[in-house]
Amino acid sequence: MNISCPNRNSCFSIVCLLLFSVCIRFGVSAQETELILISAGTFTMGSDSRAADERPMHKVYLDAYYIGKYEVTNAEYYEFWKLQESNSTDMVPQHTPENFSHLPHIGDWPTRAEQFPNYPVVGVSWHDAAAYAAWKGMRLPTEAEWEKAARGYTNRIWPWGGAMEPHANTAAMDDGYENRLAPVGSFPKGKSYYGAMDMAGNVWEWTADWYSDVYYWYSSQAAAKRPKQNPTGPTAGSWRVIRGGSWIDAITRCSTTFRFYLYPNLKTSFVGFRLAKTAEKASK
Amino acid sequence: MRNWLKIVILLWLCLPLFGNAEQKPGDHSRYVQHVERGFVLMFEGNNQEAISEFEAALTIESQHAEILHYLGMAYAQEEFLNKAIESYERSITLMPDNIEVLYSLGVAYFNLDKWADAVAPLQQVVELSPEHARGYEVLGKSLVKLRRYAEAVPVLKEALVLKPQAAGTYYELGTAYLNLKEYATAIENFKQAITYGPARYADPHFGLGTAYLRLGDREKSRAEMQLFQQYQKEYAEYERLTRLTRNEPNNLEAWTGLAAMLMTQKKYGQAIQVFQKCIELDPNNAHFHHGLSRAFMNLNYPKHAVEAARKAIQLNPGEAILYNTLGSVYAMQGNSQNAIAAFQKAVELDGEQPYYHLNLSRLYEGMGNQRLAQEHYRVYEYLLSKQK
Incomplete structure (x- = not known):
């Protein structure tokens, strides 16, 4: 079918206007996910001086991978959700975020996607997050990938360093976002060694791994001979690991090594996610 | 008129839709609200209110295995173990193979001294998840309590393969071997429990004392029993x-004693909280700020340690040890100039304390100033010999 366009300029204007209005409505939604390349190499995982499940400190080798610079936003998730709505069948599970009408700063979905496009999407289960990642041709980071992206090579306690500074949205009352979420990237001083934002606070982030309190010990056993290669966590479990702490947590729970867990089908206002992707190896 | 009729019929047809749309999501919204509050309260350690929230959520939507598990955990934290068991069992009915609920159930039975009841769910845990160290650990402990020592040994050994530095597991294994009359192996395990356990871990010494006694070594036995x-x-x-601090939250003497004890036991994280409570009760006591600084220092939070040490000095500028602590933190931060100034001030206020000189000596040595390093080291040795 041919579509005639009497006036090319006016057509162009209409298209531009449409694009513009979409951009205005959903902020960064039209942009591709911003990824950071984390080069291949060995890093130190865990801590000897903190909680029992973070022990011991051990070396882990990871191939190069990409990690989302920001947590996935409402606007980004909205595109995925919208597509599912239009393809709705009983056979396909619908990945709709939980509504938080009792939290005025978050509110109902999808209204919140329009009102707060640059806020991290919350109220998503692990399954929702994994489905979104697959839709984007990516995946959730493993626990090891998450930790390396957060602490870098210098074993930082928090993504920005070793000092307890208000560079993250936590439960503390001095970060400018008391009892509420913050738009992604609101704490530029809190960026990690690699430049990833909000790896401490704002929202916990789902990782791909099951939780086990002795997982780090296992990793370290393998690392005794040579660093564990690209670990993917325990083979079974009840809980998925979440990392980074959130707006409801004390800063001590937002450290780069603090590990926590949640049932994968729970949807809460304090857990979101970021994406990861394996980097293709350069051909020789 | 006809239009009005159409509108009325249309509205009537739509009524059920409106009804569903308002009632169901409204209820679910309240459920979500209670769950959210429950989580926040639970993370804050306010289990009692978390229980109310989870209970309220489950009144609205009762079939949530996960929330029942969290409710059980909150009950268990508050030591309402029967209520916890009830919640776990409801959760298991909905999700029978949930490893973590089964584990929680086993632990709750164990803590109620119902060891026989703990065995079945814990066995299920290790069958479903053969890498579940905690499952093996509590199962082994239950078997020891039930005097099924021969069965306990392989279970506890497996727990140690999965989690090798678990002092409590070594202790239980030692107990099992003791009762199996394998005294040498028992002693080995009790010693491991002491190695990996917290400072001043009492129970393994009792085990050692008993094992030595049975081996006829009375002297060693007596020494261990004394410890x-x-x-x-x-x-x-x-x-x-x-208990005292819990029952009398404003009892400063109890808080002070607790803080000192936690510092001795190197439980710095807990000590910080206790010192903060002391400061809340007596804000102008330099001793508490000093203690706080030392706890922060031991946990490698130099910035907070400096702040607390400065506050202590501000409150009591004539006490040498405060400057020594401040100097140590500066040294930790690599700020040698400030560290030297602080140590020198400590020496100025109390020149007879050998360790202030030792700190200065080490600092100068690190800076390559061998002359001053040796000078202070000699003073340190002299003062130390004088003290002896």
Whole structure:
């Protein structure tokens, strides 16, 4: 079918206007996910001086991978959700975020996607997050990938360093976002060694791994001979690991090594996610 | 008129839709609200209110295995173990193979001294998840309590393969071997429990004392039993102080004693909280700020340690040890100039304390100033010999 366009300029204007209005409505939604390349190499995982499940400190080798610079936003998730709505069948599970009408700063979905496009999407289960990642041709980071992206090579306690500074949205009352979420990237001083934002606070982030309190010990056993290669966590479990702490947590729970867990089908206002992707190896 | 009729019919047809749309999501919204509040309260350690929230959520939507598990955990934290078991069992009905609920159920039975009841869910845990160290650990402990020592040994050994530095597991294994009359192996395990356990861990000394006695070594047995009694007394004191602070939250003496005990036991994280409570009760006491600084320093939070040490000095500028602590933190931060100034001030206020000179000596040595390093080291040695 041919579509005639009497006036090319006016057509162009209409298209531009449409694009513009979409951009205005959903902020960064039209942009591709911003990824950071984390080069291949060995890093130190865990801590000897903190909680029992973070022990011991051990070396882990990871191939190069990409990690989302920001947590996935409402606007980004909205595109995925919208597509599912239009393809709705009983056979396909619908990945709709939980509504938080009792939290005025978050509110109902999808209204919140329009009102707060640059806020991290919350109220998503692990399954929702994994489905979104697959839709984007990516995946959730493993626990090891998450930790390396957060602490870098210098074993930082928090993504920005070793000092307890208000560079993250936590439960503390001095970060400018008391009892509420913050738009992604609101704490530029809190960026990690690699430049990833909000790896401490704002929202916990789902990782791909099951939780086990002795997982780090296992990793370290393998690392005794040579660093564990690209670990993917325990083979079974009840809980998925979440990392980074959130707006409801004390800063001590937002450290780069603090590990926590949640049932994968729970949807809460304090857990979101970021994406990861394996980097293709350069051909020789 | 006809239009009005159409509108009325249309509205009537739509009524059920409106009804569903308002009632169902409204209820679910309240459920979500209670769950959210429950989580926040639970993370804050306010289990009692978390329980109310989870209960309220489950009144609205009762079939949530996960929330039942969290409710059970909150009950268990508050030591309402029967209520916890009830919640776990409801959760298991909905999700029978949930490893973590089964584990929680086993632990709750164990803590209620219902060891026989703990065995079945814990066995299920290790069958479903063969890498579940905690499952093996509590299962082994239950078997020891049930005097099924021969069965306990392989279970506890597996727990140690999965989690090798678990002092409590070594202790239980030692107990199992002791009762199996394998005294040498029992001694080995009790010693491992002491190696990996917290400072002043009393129970393994009792095990050692008993094992040595059965081997006929009375001297060693007596020594171990003495240590056991001493550490048990300390533990009893710790328990007493903890109870006292719980029952009388404004009892500064109890908080002070607890803080000192936690510092001795190197439980710095807990000590920080206790010192903060002391400061809340007596804000102008330099001793508490100093203690806080030392706890922060031991946990490698130099910035907070400096702040607390400065506050202590501000409150009591004539006390040498405060400057020594400040100097140590500066040294930790690599700020040699400030560290030297602080140590020198400590020496100025109390020149007879050898360790202030030792700190200065080490600092100068690190800076390559061998002359001053040796000078202070000589003073340190002299003062130390004088003290002896």
